[in-house]
Amino acid sequence: MVVSCFQYHRSTSYDRDRMEGHGLDWENQPSVFKEYPGIEPIPLPEPGPFPEKNLSELLRQEKLDPEGFTFHIKALSTLLFLTYSLTGKARQGDGFFYFRSVPSAGALYPAELYFTANGLAGLDDGLYHFSIARHGLHLLREEPQGKGAESGPSLTFFLTSIFFRSCWKYRDRGYRYCLLDTGHLLQSLVLAAGSMGASLSCSADFPDNQVNRFLGLDQEREVCLAVAEVPMRKESVLGVIPESEKLSQDMVDASRVALKETVYSAPVEAHKAGMSIRRGNEESLPAMVYRLGPSPDHWEPLPSFSTWHEVVQYKDAVLSRRSRRNFFQEPMPEPAVHGLLDGLLKGTSENTRQFVGTGVLVNNAGSREPGYYLLDSKTESLGMVKEGPFMETMAHICLDQAWLANAALHFLFMADLGALEERFGPRGYRYAMLEAGRMGEILYLTAASMGIGCCGIGAFYDEEARQLLKLDENTRLLYLVAVGPVKRA
Incomplete structure (x- = not known):
């Protein structure tokens, strides 16, 4: 039983004298694209125009005006394209392998991207899952924030990870890659937003169970790891997410990405061990x-x-x-x-x-x-x-x-x-x-x-x-x- 994430890290360490080879179950290779049966993706407009900036400019720019981002669906399409998109393909066996704009250990891509939008021109208020395969949106909830919308427009992103995609190859060590890959995606989102004049407030502190339930995740298979908000309102959207009703079982089952999945216990236990937030002393630690x-x-x-x-x-x-x-x-x-x-x-x-x-x-x-x-x-x-x-x-x-x-x-x-x-x-x-x-x-x-x-x-x-x-x-x-x-x- 994993009760400490440091214990998890030690227990998944590689040792030259104790490495055990294992074959990959190609019959149950996880899908790298999440789909929701019965929900047709809403196509996004063609992305663009794109910012004509160098990366060095983005990394050096000062803190941006929270109101610098124009809330409309065309800008959202461009933001999502710059954050997480298919950038090429190569033949692999009987099909194709698709390159993405962010790196991933073993090209297994455990990360998924969701967001809530309120007051965004051209898009109904709601909770959406971004389909990278279709450059479109799965609508999961309508008007999820209720009265919170009265506080003004908002755009809040939720970055999740599907354990089995990484664990299929890396087994119990897979949680490490889930976290690293989510970090890749989070930084990609920050830079994409900055290129369009929007600042993001990023956090790994949020009520895990409440957010995972809100997103409709099977928490044995998929969990939220980070949240990023365009800070247009005084209060965080996290404070107004209601104790939401559970989404349909079909939506929850979308966290399954292979016909036969092995649930590796160490990643699940390590994640659960880290669900409590302890931030009593706000003084920063030494570097x-x-x-x-x-x-x-x-x-x-x-x-x-x-x-x-x-x-x-x-x-x-x-x-x-x-x-x-x-x-x-x-x-x-x-x-x-x-x-x-x-x-x-x-x-x-x-x-x-x-x-x-x-x-x-x-x-x-x-x-x-x-x-x-x-x-x-x-x-x-x-x-x-x-x-x-x-x-x-x-x-x-x-x-x-x-x-x-x-x-x-x-x-x-x-x-x-x-x-x-x-x-x-x-x-x-x-x-x-x-x-x-x-x-x-x-x-x-x-x-x-x-x-x-x-x-x-x-x-x-x-x-x-x-x-x-x-x-x-x-x-x-x-x-x-x-x-x-x-x-x-």
């Missing part, structure tokens, strides 16, 4: 980068990065984003290194700093000496922990994926899970993993904007990684993102 264990002898302030070497605008970076592994040993130009560091610096909030610490393994990148560094986003400085080559050892730790040794940089997202659980309870794990996914999405899009490769890695021998990175006993590597020049086809 996580100073609580990991290793400490640089000195910190070097990073230069001011006025421009990146961006070769495409934000919209085209979204559409061209791929997980690229064909790295080769070529020096990464200094402007590209600056762009990657600047993207993380500008995209890191105070919230991120207290939950996740960032490290960098440098191989062949600009003028930096090869070695292991920590990044302090608040002081915008970099400190070397240890000089020397690390890439081959880390590739060996990442399940012997040799191609990782050719990357120019490995970005490392780490957290003291014991301290987070002590302060925030098991829900602290959710905060850290979501933030790690958000930072990964920034790196993916930053790399795409500069025409270089990027690939996230959540599979590694956990204890070996902890020892290599000299992390404290309760501190763990959560996510690794490799970046570097790639061979062109």
